[in-house]
Amino acid sequence: MQPKTKAITAAVTGSALGVAGLAWLAMPATAGEAPQLPPVSAEELVQSVLSTKTPALEGTVAVQNNLGLPVSSLPDGTSLNIDSARVVNDGAGDSRLSIEQGASERTVVRNGATVWSYSSKDNTATKVTVPAGALPEQPGQVQLSDPATAATQLLAKVRESSTVSVMGTARVADRAAYELVLTPKPTERTLLREVRVAVDAEKRVPLRLAVMTYGTADPAFQVAFSDIAFAPQPASEFQFTPPQGAKVTEEQPPAREPGHDATADQVKTVGDGWDTVITGTIPAGALQPQQGGHGRDVDPKALLARFGKPVSGAFGTGHVITTKVVTALVTDDGRFAVGAVPEQVLTEALGAK
Known part of the structure; x- marks a missing residue:
């Protein structure tokens, strides 16, 4: 299932080290009767999400966004319109993200210490080699590659400044899920009303993340799987060979002094939680x-x-x-x-x- 919908995504940067991936994607909730599930407390559900490592999976992410942004493309040519995206994860750190934008496709593949990013639009590829586990987490970024990762990182960031509750159940990508709702505490200065996370009842993996604002019942944006399969993935999914004729650039991550974040001088966070x-x-x-x-x-x-x-x-x-x-x-x-x-x-x- 790959419906044509739209979303905003951060550009896959030339260095590929700041891969923001699908930070905020969206799709409507899968239709179907709410499943009957055993009761679970909000704290138990939160703890299970934060302690669960994303398992091996393959899924499709369809997109819709209600931001109403005034531009359709970024200066580097990265379109803000996405037709569909495919996510593959081996459960051990390797992953593949493929984003379709009209007739072109942008692909990011991580295999151990190597990250490839490729654009079919101009047939260019960038290879970056970094120590295993050393991909930097820049302030405000959600790393490669899927709704599960995005929702888990967001949950870890705002849980202390939120009122957390379980508000029923849902069916997402044909899987039963609990609806976890995070509402900002009164001291938080934010435009957001709440964030809803649909958590897979069996795997305790986030399947959908919806961001709600004031004045409307519809999500401003959501991120979700339209279909997903939890199963071992072939090693070939995490291999990448540039197509014939592709312009290939190899880069090295900037040297960092012990205890010093090389990105801290360029990008900083002020405050915490929702604001x-x-x-x-x-x-x-x-x-x-x-x-x-x-x-x-x-x-x-x-x-x-x-x-x-x-x-x-x-x-x-x-x-x-x-x-x-x-x-x-x-x-x-x-x-x-x-x-x-x-x-x-x-x-x-x-x-x-």
Whole structure:
């Protein structure tokens, strides 16, 4: 089952070290009568999710998003529209993520210390070799590759600042699941109303993650499997050979001093829980005009001026863009702050210029 739906996903970066993968994907809940399951407490369900290692699996992720973003592609040509995605995991750390976007496909394969990223659109591949288990977790990112990973990482991050409850059952990807609901505590400054996680009743693996905001009964976005099979996966799934004629680039991760995170100087988190804000500096040249998808020229500064609201404060001047669940502030001197928070929280995070 691969219905044509849409979602926003973070771009698979050129280095492939910051693979954000399917951070927030979406699809409607699978129709069907709610299954009858034994009662379980919220704490028991949370603990079982956090202690369960994602098993070997293969599944399809279909996508829908209700963000209403004003742009359809990023400056590097990565489309924000996704037709479907396929996830494969060996249960021991190796994984494959394939994203279909129209006639093109983007693939990310992790096999031990090697990460390949490939784009069929321009027939380019990037290979990065890192020590096993040393892929950095950058602030605010969800690593490769599936709804189970995304929901588990989010659950670990916000559980202490949430009221957690079990609100019935559901059927997702033809599997029985418990509905776990996390609601921000009153002290949290966030645009979100709640997050719902459908947890597989047998495997205790998240099957769907839905983000709810105020003023609507429909999710702003969800991430879910449309079909899934828990079974050993062939080793060939985690092998990658660049197609003939592909332009291949090999990269090495930046050297890091013991105890020092090389990404900490560029990207930082301010706060914690629901009102966490990600701040950093936009790479040099990223705001300059460049070629986007379908050969079209994209001027990031012009887009900011068109869709953003001019703002000023102790941080300087810039533009702010607000969606149903995310607010982003980009300053004229190239700094940024983003989070599921009101504008005021972003200006506080940036502080003085």
